[in-house]
Amino acid sequence: MSDEDGTKGNKGDFVFPINSAKPKRKRAGSEKSADGGAKIIIALLAGAGAAFLLALIMLMSRLEAEEMSNGLLNTNVGGSKGVDDQILSEEVAQGHASFGLMSKDRLKERRNKLVSQMKMMKKGYDKKLDKFTRLAGLKPGNPLEKGVREGEALLEGMVNALNGEGKMPGHVDLKKDFRDAMHVDHEKMKRRDEKTATTPDIGGNDKGPHLYPRFPPMPPHTMAVDLFGEEIITNTLSFDKPTIAGVIAILQRFLHKLHEMLVENRDAPTAEEVIVKYFALVNEYLAPLDAAYRDRPMFPIREDGSVFMSLGAYRDHLLGETLRQAYKTAANPDKLFVGAVVQNCFGIDVQCRSGVEVKGQDKQGRPITEISDRPPDVNGIEEFCADPDYTKYCDSGQIRVLYVNETESNGPTTARYFASKLWGGETYFMQSDAHLRFAQNWDRLYHEEVMAAKSYPKVILTSYPPGFSDGDPPYKGGSKGTRLCTCEFSKSDVEHRIIRINTGNNCKGEEEAPTQIAFIAAGFFFSRAEFLTDVPFDPYLPWCFMGEEIALSLRAWTHGWGIYAPRKNLIAHQYRPGRMGLPKFWENTGRVFGRPGPGFNTELQMVTLQRIKHMVGYKDSDTESLEKLGYNLVLTDFDYYGPGDVRTVQEFLDHNKIDMKAEKCGWIDYCNDCTLP
Numbered sequence: 001m002s003d004e005d006g007t008k009g010n011k012g013d014f015v016f017p018i019n020s021a022k023p024k025r026k027r028a029g030s031e032k033s034a035d036g037g038a039k040i041i042i043a044l045l046a047g048a049g050a051a052f053l054l055a056l057i058m059l060m061s062r063l064e065a066e067e068m069s070n071g072l073l074n075t076n077v078g079g080s081k082g083v084d085d086q087i088l089s090e091e092v093a094q095g096h097a098s099f100g101l102m103s104k105d106r107l108k109e110r111r112n113k114l115v116s117q118m119k120m121m122k123k124g125y126d127k128k129l130d131k132f133t134r135l136a137g138l139k140p141g142n143p144l145e146k147g148v149r150e151g152e153a154l155l156e157g158m159v160n161a162l163n164g165e166g167k168m169p170g171h172v173d174l175k176k177d178f179r180d181a182m183h184v185d186h187e188k189m190k191r192r193d194e195k196t197a198t199t200p201d202i203g204g205n206d207k208g209p210h211l212y213p214r215f216p217p218m219p220p221h222t223m224a225v226d227l228f229g230e231e232i233i234t235n236t237l238s239f240d241k242p243t244i245a246g247v248i249a250i251l252q253r254f255l256h257k258l259h260e261m262l263v264e265n266r267d268a269p270t271a272e273e274v275i276v277k278y279f280a281l282v283n284e285y286l287a288p289l290d291a292a293y294r295d296r297p298m299f300p301i302r303e304d305g306s307v308f309m310s311l312g313a314y315r316d317h318l319l320g321e322t323l324r325q326a327y328k329t330a331a332n333p334d335k336l337f338v339g340a341v342v343q344n345c346f347g348i349d350v351q352c353r354s355g356v357e358v359k360g361q362d363k364q365g366r367p368i369t370e371i372s373d374r375p376p377d378v379n380g381i382e383e384f385c386a387d388p389d390y391t392k393y394c395d396s397g398q399i400r401v402l403y404v405n406e407t408e409s410n411g412p413t414t415a416r417y418f419a420s421k422l423w424g425g426e427t428y429f430m431q432s433d434a435h436l437r438f439a440q441n442w443d444r445l446y447h448e449e450v451m452a453a454k455s456y457p458k459v460i461l462t463s464y465p466p467g468f469s470d471g472d473p474p475y476k477g478g479s480k481g482t483r484l485c486t487c488e489f490s491k492s493d494v495e496h497r498i499i500r501i502n503t504g505n506n507c508k509g510e511e512e513a514p515t516q517i518a519f520i521a522a523g524f525f526f527s528r529a530e531f532l533t534d535v536p537f538d539p540y541l542p543w544c545f546m547g548e549e550i551a552l553s554l555r556a557w558t559h560g561w562g563i564y565a566p567r568k569n570l571i572a573h574q575y576r577p578g579r580m581g582l583p584k585f586w587e588n589t590g591r592v593f594g595r596p597g598p599g600f601n602t603e604l605q606m607v608t609l610q611r612i613k614h615m616v617g618y619k620d621s622d623t624e625s626l627e628k629l630g631y632n633l634v635l636t637d638f639d640y641y642g643p644g645d646v647r648t649v650q651e652f653l654d655h656n657k658i659d660m661k662a663e664k665c666g667w668i669d670y671c672n673d674c675t676l677p
Ligand SMILES: *[C@@H]1O[C@H](CO)[C@@H](O)[C@H](O)[C@H]1NC(C)=O
Pocket: 252, 255, 256, 257, 259, 348, 349, 405
């Protein structure tokens, strides 16, 4: 056994089984693991308590180890410290910091937050054990399992003690042990990297193995497999060595197949036929990615306050400026990461077209509209990366981009699914539109605001931001946060009575903490990254526009997340009335299928919208009705992408005064009165 297998020497000399730098080495060969496993287990048995747990961490693959340590540090050490820091910062913000002497209420809050962090961690243990046991080819009942159980018992003991039962298990300084061990490992890795590195490290403060090889954000249309080979796909799908480059390769392969499918089905007679083929492509090329990371984050979550911004941009001329503003105003630009899905008309093989522009009025005062030829869209990423003030963020791997031909774009739900896959372990997941302005320090302030909410860590901050216009001075922020507190059943013919979300009352502005609201805005929300594991984005909603927000709200809340309005607005959004004549994705759908106008998109949407209507409980979308229509397909993998099991759908509807029988939205007191912390 060579020392890369992590088996050399005594307990104090553990190293990770690093394999990333040696592509030749075969993974998880059973003889190798059994042998390596046995040696480590002997070493493990020599240890006890903290050392035992630490050894356990060391035993796992580097990625696993980080994941595990994140959790352990969180719950065992960083957790209480983190919670204390958080409470202190809240108190400071409110001007009554007690520095150590906590009020009864504060103590209770501290306890609740700790308990919920620990519970989150405990849930992950079994899954990790399962996976590791499988990878290493160990039998059930192995000493590893014991180690994990010990760890669980430790957490259990801590939870109980916090709840006033039994005494707190002795202090275990895993953090220090872990750091010491990491240090040894870091030195080794550094030497190894110097020997084998092919990608120079240009900057950025994160060096997670999944960030290499780096897929460059420019130029567009570079295929990741051409740069790095097919194995980045297999490495990612087998959760052997997932990388963001691998994820991009998988998404690009899907888009390529979609391109072929659309060309072949230009004259498809019905919307249903197109949907059947689309779902088949999702099943074949996207579902395996989602399946590999079901119920676990794709990458270890870093506890460094980093922010991932998911941007789905459709032919957006403000994308470049939005990125500049975001970095310019961020308190921590080095910890700001972007996953942009750029759906543009690139003018390859197609003549780009404008949206529906109003050119004047006819005699009756009706608008005269026109659609005209256009040059290819500006690429906001190119603008941003070419700006000398910001090039470094493109070089450092902080800007991750998936380019999508306009012809393959099919609406915001799919774009946001893609963008969510560009997340790389950042602490926070933020989803937003690509035409925004930001107030100074927005990233730090949102981070603090999330932590101030009572349901932390399962908190989603969200709002419809206030508007800005082109000539406005730099955005300052600070107005009272808008609250999504009302809804209505759409009366528009093309929206099939789907529930639309809207704003309600503002708060007084003196609240001590953020208060809960009813709904999530798809155009802006900010949450911890665990959200992606709990409420994974749904790839089975192509051509959908309305309906996205009710689905998101219902899923998040039933999965146990609390939806909150930030007390103050920190971003502004350019609202774009129809008369601006900006292109719309449904016009493209019409062109792709040779049926100009929005009509064919409406037909497609009618089918996929059934998935959302079924979830919310529309009477004409129950299982029986869908069967009759022959639409069973729209329920593909519904259990996974549907409601959660922490709260029921009926509870969601009751809580938010939605009457599905009468199809009426009522007045939501808690939301409009700002009474629910
Ligand atoms: C984008 O469109 C071009 C031109 O039609 C095509 O060659 C290319 O394959 C498309 N991209 C993908 C990812 O399919």
